[in-house]
Amino acid sequence: MDLLRFATAGSVDDGKSTLIGRLLLDSKAIFEDQLEAVEATSKTKGYDYTDLALLTDGLRSEREQGITIDVAYRYFATPRRKFIIADTPGHVQYTRNMVTGASTADLGLVLVDARQGLTEQSRRHAVILSLLRVPHLVLAVNKMDLVGYDQEVFERIRAEFVTFTQRLNVPDLAVIPISALQGDNVVTRSENMTWYDGSSLMHHLENVHIASDRDLRDVRFPVQYVVRPKSDEYHDYRGYAGRVASGVMKPGDEVMVLPSGLTSRIAGIDLFEDEIAEAFPPMSVVVRLEDDLDVSRGDMICRVKNAPEPTQDLDAMICWMTREPLRPRQKLAIKHTTRSARAVVKDIQYRLDINSLHRDTEARELGLNEIGRVTLRTTQQLLVDPYEQNRTTGSFILIDEATGNTVGAGMIN
């Protein structure tokens, strides 16, 4: 059984919480005591039906305001797969949460209300998912029951969305007509929409092919920690612990360590007490080298003729996540793979309007929840790949040195 992480986006009105509630309920991830609590609350509030959306309301402050303010993670499993849902709120002011949820997702699920069709919000969600290079996208056209399960309504929305996504980078798109409330095409194929010959949402989630999403060619191994037991039994043991970002590593492979550029061969790869024949993403392993090189945290092990670019100049798309705007000359801390440095903002090239995709080159700052293309200069070399090639070595976070807060997310061009 493998793992699929997906991010959902949509507002309360699109029925997102109802859909998630149904996925959890039908896969038996909801327990009786949780359901009873929700039934009781629904009754107290005078609702006619059990509001499944209450299952996913997390914090009291959210319940009080009747909105979701933060990313919530949900879990369910079928016999085929385990799923982690990053449930993100849809409002424009929560772009940062959507970016957060999308950053680890294999698949993005955008919901629209069949009666409304595509809205500014659904377009924005698709743009963010494509910016974050989420490899698979699903548009669920919800509330089909309220438009009489009309194929024409569905086809019109689908065509409009397909046209829109041609301007984006969307490698895989599925469009599914559903009714989260009635259960049409959620787990089983709907008898109300015999004109639809695709899979149900659950079937799609269980079967979407994610094995090829990972890069198995370009070896990138950011060194996290040096394991030196300093015990009699392992007197000379020196291993480099880390998580394989991409590529397949094997004992005997000739490798190069950056930034020093020194070369060696892999002597062995350890996974706890076992020596293993190969390591691939996203395994956490310990790599031993044949030669005694000076390797430390922040270095990167790669292949001799296939290395990331060491650079102090970053050209990146940045999502800004705090009230105080990002401005030129601002200094920040930056964390990229296992390497930390400081960075100064050299230039804001443009601000991206994520509704119209218009690039505003006059912009002099990026405000909360805004996304723009920015040039940074760092105090030391970072070992980077373009984000479109590698989501691990192509991403970074920016930290405010005074407050310690994470204030920006960057994707390298």
Next chain:
Amino acid sequence: MKSAADYRLSQLDELESESIHIFREVVAELERPVLMFSGGKDSIVMLRLAEKAFHPARLPFPLLQVDTGLDFPEVLATRDAWVDRLGVNLVVASVDQAIADGILVDDGRTSRNRMQIATLLEALESGGFTAAFGGGRRDEEKARAKERVYSHRDEFGQWDPKNQRPELWSLYNGRLHEGEHLRIFPLSNWTELDIWHYIARERIEIPSIYFSHRRRVFERDGMLLSEHPANPCREGEVVTERTVRFRTVGDLSLTGCVESTAATLDEIVEEVAVARVTERGATRGDDRFSEAAMEDRKKEGYF
């Protein structure tokens, strides 16, 4: 020639890899980590993952246990066996000691569970610990679903759910000011069933009370509680002997058991897979007082 499909990890291996990455990241970046160890299944799985993360070196941090004075003896025995085998340093912070030292006042109404909070915060502060690993999982409870892996606590140990740091990719932010600390949750993405599958797969030693056994119990608030001198029966409560096991392990005045004949790991996995009530709802008095019981305790500095 192998295909891409041959290079997929099982979901359990992917969770393991993620947790190991978190342990190493904390140890590499933070000054004084500590692992909060209760002796329950989640903290034992944490310990196993930490062991894997640093092998063949020893654990580079101590364990911290808050002794409520009401811990199950079977749990303490398992704790000691693990401490011996790993050769790790164990710090015990005792609620009774905190009362004796005047850090806490036992008013006779506050549960031991609640009194753990002050004891824990005091132990973290006096040990100078800046990062405390906890076994919390996001599937446990609604308030936990929005918890970060690196959960920031202010100088009072409080959690501010509305002001959490965004957490993207696997880039964790370990920045701290003087007096602040982080709670680290390496099991964030594990479910109860994942924990049991992992324990079964790795044949991990856990306390015997998780397995079916005969026990003298009485009913209170719809839970089956253990007969114990420190947990006296109230009027009308009748002690009977039943075949039970525990789904969670906490202080014995609040932790209920369930009737079960599951005597092996495989039988427990089977039982958990079809369970229809959450482990906390079924057996934890501390989470049932209000809809936001966990949220409130977390804000104050609970595990």
